[in-house]
Amino acid sequence: MNKSFKNRYSAGNRGVFSGSGLETVCGVIDCKGERFGFIPTDGGDVFIPGNNLCGARHGDTVRAIITSDRPGRGGRRREGRVIDIVERNSGNIVATVVYRDNMYCAVPDDRHFGECLEIDSLGGASKHDKVIIKLNRTSRGDRAAVIAVLGRADEIGMDVKSVIVSHNLRTEFPKSVIDEANSFGDVVAKSEINAPYRCDFRDKIVFTIDGESSKDFDDAVSIERTESGYRLGVYIADVAEYVTEKSPLDNEALMRGTSVYLADRVIPMLPEQLSNGLCSLNEGEDRLVLAAIIELDANGNKLKAEVKEGVIRSTARLTYTGVQAILDGDEKLRAKFERVVPSLEIMRELAAKRVKIRKNRGAIDFDLTETEIEFDAVGHVVNIKKKPRLFSAQIIEEFMILANVSVAEKFKSIGKIPFVYRVHEKPSAEKIESLNDYLDATGSRLRMPMNPTPDQVASILDGAPDDIAAAVARVTLRAMAKADYQPINKGHFGLAEDFYCHFTSPIRRYPDLAIHRIITAYLRGGAKATYKYKDFVEIASTKSSKAERTAQDCERKVDDYKKAEYMSHRIGEIYTGIISSVTDFGFFVELPNTAEGLVRMGSLPPAAMFDAKRLCISCGRARYRLGDAVSVKVNKVEGDRIDFLLN
Numbered sequence: 001m002n003k004s005f006k007n008r009y010s011a012g013n014r015g016v017f018s019g020s021g022l023e024t025v026c027g028v029i030d031c032k033g034e035r036f037g038f039i040p041t042d043g044g045d046v047f048i049p050g051n052n053l054c055g056a057r058h059g060d061t062v063r064a065i066i067t068s069d070r071p072g073r074g075g076r077r078r079e080g081r082v083i084d085i086v087e088r089n090s091g092n093i094v095a096t097v098v099y100r101d102n103m104y105c106a107v108p109d110d111r112h113f114g115e116c117l118e119i120d121s122l123g124g125a126s127k128h129d130k131v132i133i134k135l136n137r138t139s140r141g142d143r144a145a146v147i148a149v150l151g152r153a154d155e156i157g158m159d160v161k162s163v164i165v166s167h168n169l170r171t172e173f174p175k176s177v178i179d180e181a182n183s184f185g186d187v188v189a190k191s192e193i194n195a196p197y198r199c200d201f202r203d204k205i206v207f208t209i210d211g212e213s214s215k216d217f218d219d220a221v222s223i224e225r226t227e228s229g230y231r232l233g234v235y236i237a238d239v240a241e242y243v244t245e246k247s248p249l250d251n252e253a254l255m256r257g258t259s260v261y262l263a264d265r266v267i268p269m270l271p272e273q274l275s276n277g278l279c280s281l282n283e284g285e286d287r288l289v290l291a292a293i294i295e296l297d298a299n300g301n302k303l304k305a306e307v308k309e310g311v312i313r314s315t316a317r318l319t320y321t322g323v324q325a326i327l328d329g330d331e332k333l334r335a336k337f338e339r340v341v342p343s344l345e346i347m348r349e350l351a352a353k354r355v356k357i358r359k360n361r362g363a364i365d366f367d368l369t370e371t372e373i374e375f376d377a378v379g380h381v382v383n384i385k386k387k388p389r390l391f392s393a394q395i396i397e398e399f400m401i402l403a404n405v406s407v408a409e410k411f412k413s414i415g416k417i418p419f420v421y422r423v424h425e426k427p428s429a430e431k432i433e434s435l436n437d438y439l440d441a442t443g444s445r446l447r448m449p450m451n452p453t454p455d456q457v458a459s460i461l462d463g464a465p466d467d468i469a470a471a472v473a474r475v476t477l478r479a480m481a482k483a484d485y486q487p488i489n490k491g492h493f494g495l496a497e498d499f500y501c502h503f504t505s506p507i508r509r510y511p512d513l514a515i516h517r518i519i520t521a522y523l524r525g526g527a528k529a530t531y532k533y534k535d536f537v538e539i540a541s542t543k544s545s546k547a548e549r550t551a552q553d554c555e556r557k558v559d560d561y562k563k564a565e566y567m568s569h570r571i572g573e574i575y576t577g578i579i580s581s582v583t584d585f586g587f588f589v590e591l592p593n594t595a596e597g598l599v600r601m602g603s604l605p606p607a608a609m610f611d612a613k614r615l616c617i618s619c620g621r622a623r624y625r626l627g628d629a630v631s632v633k634v635n636k637v638e639g640d641r642i643d644f645l646l647n
Contacts, residue, residue, distance in 0.1 A: 023066040025080065031058035033114040034141055039064055042481070044078065044430040052081035057135070058112035059089030094166040095144065096153045097122070097129045106133050106144040109162055109639060114142055121145040128153050130162055156379045159561035159640070160262055167554050170256055173271050176248040181273040184242055188278065188286045188311070192241065197524060199310040201291065206235060207316040207340050208281055209323055209396050216268070217281040218507040220289075220314055221399055223346045229298040230350050234403040235312050237279045238288035239506040240516040243270065245536075254540070257547020259508035262558045263373045268508070275507050283317040290516055292403040292503070300353030305406035307519055316340050323392035351395040354402060362455025362496040366477050371594040373562050381566045384593045400504045401495065408499035411519070412489050417530045418537040419518060420511045420544070422500045424483035424492040426452070431479040438475050438626075441614035442468050448479075454496035470578060471627025475615065484548075485511050485541040510547070514540040560640040563595040568637035574647050579628045584610040587617055587624055589632050589644055597642030599624075599632060604646070 025046055031037035037048040039062065048056075048064060056062045064080035093113055095106035104119045104127070113135065123146035125131050132148040150165060151158055164171060173181075192198070201222070208217040222233035243249045253269050260267040268275045281287050291310045295303040316337055326333045326341060327348055334341050359365070367389075374383040404422070411419050427435075432448050439446045439460075446460055457476065464472035480494065485502075492500035506512040514537065521529040577589040586600040601608055601617070608619040616625040624630065632644035 024063060024083075025066065026063045026086065027061070029053075029056050029058065029060055029062050029082070031056070031112050033112070039080065042428045042430075044428070046078045046080045048080055048082060052079075054082040054085075055137070056082045056085055057089060058110070059091060060085050061087040091168055092132045092166050093135065094150070094162045095131055095133050097125050097127055097131055097146070099127045106131065106146070108133070109166060117142055117144040119144045119146065123147060123149070125149050130155075130158050132165065157264075159565070160264060160558055163262070163554050163557045163561070164267070167550050169260060169267055169550075169554065170252075171267055173252060174248065177252045178271055178273070180248050181242075181271040184274075184278055186277060188288055192288060193286060193311050195309075197309050198288070199291065199308045201233065201235065201289070201310045202286070202313040204233065204312070205315050205340060205343055206233065206312045207318055207343070208283070208314055209318045209320060209392065212319050212321065215266075215280070216275045216507045217314075217317065218279070219396070219400065219504050220281045220312060221347070221396070223343050223350065225346065226295065228295065228303065229300070230296045230346070232294045232296060232350065232399060232402070234292045234294070234399055234504065235281065235289040235310070236291070236403075236504050236512075236516075237281055237507055238290050238309065238516065238520075239270070239274070239279050239513050240290075240520055241288050242274060242279065243513060245517065249274075253510055253513065254543060257510050257544050258551045260551045260554055262555060263562045264375055264379065264558075269510065270507060279507055281312065281314050283314045286311055286313050290503075290519060292406055294402060294406055296350065300350055300357055302402065302406065305410060307407060307410065307523070309520065309523060320390050320392045320396075323395075324390045327392065347395050347399075348391070351391070351398045354398040355394065358398070358401075358496070359458075362453060362458050364454055364457050364461070364480075364494045364496070366461070366473050368473075368477075369594065371559055371563070373559070373566075381562050384563055384566050384595060386592070386594055404501055404503050405495075405497050405499060407503040407515070407519070408489065408501035411501075411515075411522070412499050414522070415527060417518065417522065417527055418487065418533040419489070420485050420487060420501065420514050420537050420541050421489045422483060422492060422502050422511070423486045423488075423490045424494045424500075425481045425490055426493050427479045427481050431481075435475055435479040437613045438615055439472070441611075441616075442472070444468065444472075446472070448476075454493055468627050471615075471625070474580065474626065484545040487537040487541050509544070511540060511544045514544075557640065560596075564637050564640050564642050566593075567595050567597070567634055567642050570634050571637070573634050574631060575634070576629055576631050577644075579624060579626055579630060582610070582615045582617060582624070582626050584612070589630055595642060597632070597634070597644040599630075599644045599646055603635075 025039055025041050027039040027041055029037045029039050035050045037053055038045040062082045063084040063086055064082045066078055066080050068079040070077060093108055095108045098105050098107055104122055106117045106119050108114060120143050125146045130150040130153045131146045133144040134147050135142045136145060204222045206220045206222045208220045210217055218237040220235040224231045243253060256269045259269045289310050289312050291308045292305060294305045297303055322333055326344055370387040372385050372387040376382050411417055429450055432450055435448055444465055446463055448460055449456055460476060461473055489499060491498045501515060502509055502512045506516050518530050518533050575591045577591040579587050580590040581588040586598050588596050588598055590596045605619055608617055610617050616623050631647040633647045635645045636643040
């Protein structure tokens with residue numbers, strides 16, 4: 001299925017251990033009710049038969065031994081048995097109450113827990129209620145008991161509420177956290193502005209560029225021409241000045257780990273008093289920052305970089321669409337923002353050079369689209385469409401990547417300073433083998449080396465024939481490892497960078513806040529002042545990686561619900577889409593508006609056969625391959641699932 005680049009590069013919880021002569025794996029199990037499960041590992045999925053689940057349920061972190069390793073359809077098939085449940089899934093199981101065959105049943109939103117479970121205790125719920133259930137294992141299988149009623153299943157916004165509840169997202173801040181946030185007031189203290197360790201950048205033309213609906217601005221930029229080329233300033237909100245170690249604000253931020261951006265709302269990591277107020281780089285207001293000042297030559301190559309504590313006053317609040325219009329020659333906007341137009345022109349020039357440098361270095365660009373969802377006044381979805389990819393957004397992306405690389409490189413070079421790095425490792429050998437099986441099946445003569453470099457991955461994408469380019473990009477993306485946060489620098493494979501961290505978004509990401517704290521300690525007290533964070537970076541990395549995975553799951557699930565809502569009003573309509581995924585139970589088709597639905601194997605003729613290596617379904621003379629265009633009819637929508645029929 002088509003998911004965004006950042007979602008597919010999220011972290012996984014997996015590992016391989018050895019002991020007592022048996023291979024042991026540990027990870028989060030993906031179950032299909034009580035029938036079977038899979039444990040994802042870097043060496044591929046380990047299949048767990050139902051009788052070997054040993055009490056494990058979907059989402060549990062488990063340890064399992066490998067009981068069988070033999071060839072199977074589409075590659076080797078490893079099987080295992082759960083020997084230890086390391087951590088139970090902490091999420092709630094949300095379901096809808098239905099009445100079938102003279103009994104009340106619960107249909108879980110997440111079908112990994114089962115398709116339909118008989119209810120032992122209704123707990124005051126009625127038919128069509130959305131509820132939280134607990135599972136009771138009996139000799140006849142899992143049965144459900146209702147422990148809370150959320151409301152009617154068809155209420156506006158119940159889909160989002162269900163996702164929030166099922167993932168145990170924290171939506172309210174404790175009073176102690178709100179009180180601490182309020183204690184700082186609305187204005188930056190003069191004593192901090194005038195502190196001797198802060199540089200005053202208020203005389204520079206500094207501005208923010210964000211989306212139209214953004215309310216928290218944690219990054220701003222400036223640019224100047226120099227004798228050697230350019231001086232780029234990337235100014236990041238100094239959140240660590242207010243969110244101090246082990247304070248109520250810090251404890252809450254660590255538990256949340258990240259802001260969660262759902263289709264119709266944001267669940268922030270920090271209270272609004274900070275995220276939209278004192279820490280937000282609002283136009284015309286003095287704000288504390290950590291600044292990455294980067295010197296580049298005339299070709300855009302980095303010469304040196306410094307990190308400084310400072311204070312800025314943003315000249316303007318700009319949007320991506322507005323900046324794009326300015327760069328495209330909109331005279332009214334150019335007149336309105338005449339003070340910043342020269343800077344924007346220079347930024348376009350530098351960003352184009354940085355794009356070229358990154359591409360020449362071999363950085364991978366999958367060019368995947370994101371979805372834009374539009375709502376009416378009461379919350380109904382009125383449109384879904386691909387979000388346009390503007391160069392104005394790429395300008396900021398390039399500058400933020402440059403700042404992240406510069407900061408990671410600088411602090412890695414200092415020595416044994418504890419730090420939180422953003423790590424993206426090479427793809428596993430098994431993933432490469434599966435990718436090559438697919439590439440062989442296309443007849444394209446493309447082949448990925450078993451120990452690829454980023455530029456070799458990029459060459460596969462560039463060399464794919466036009467008719468299969470999108471499909472090759474999808475399969476190649478699935479072969480990539482997942483990025484996460486680690487206290488050890490291992491580089492970023494996808495960006496082709498030896499050093500990388502997340503420095504630029506401390507309002508919404510805890511790892512950024514964590515390294516801001518360490519950077520400040522170093523700037524004020526040297527390397528020794530950072531040693532106390534040795535254990536902290538391990539905790540911050542682990543918790544932040546887990547929070548990121550949860551947030552991405554929620555964002556993806558809500559998007560699926562909203563797309564399904566939109567398509568539910570289009571039953572019977574005909575669309576042409578692209579096959580985005582092929583499985584043994586059918587194939588998924590993505591429409592031009594980004595909605596994705598399933599053509600079920602059962603709706604195809606009985607002769608239909610799934611070919612795992614070629615990622616296609618053969619049906620007589622017809623063959624349905626990844627990347628093929630097909631005509632489909634919207635057949636049914638249920639929850640977040642869309643069913644298509646071939647037209």
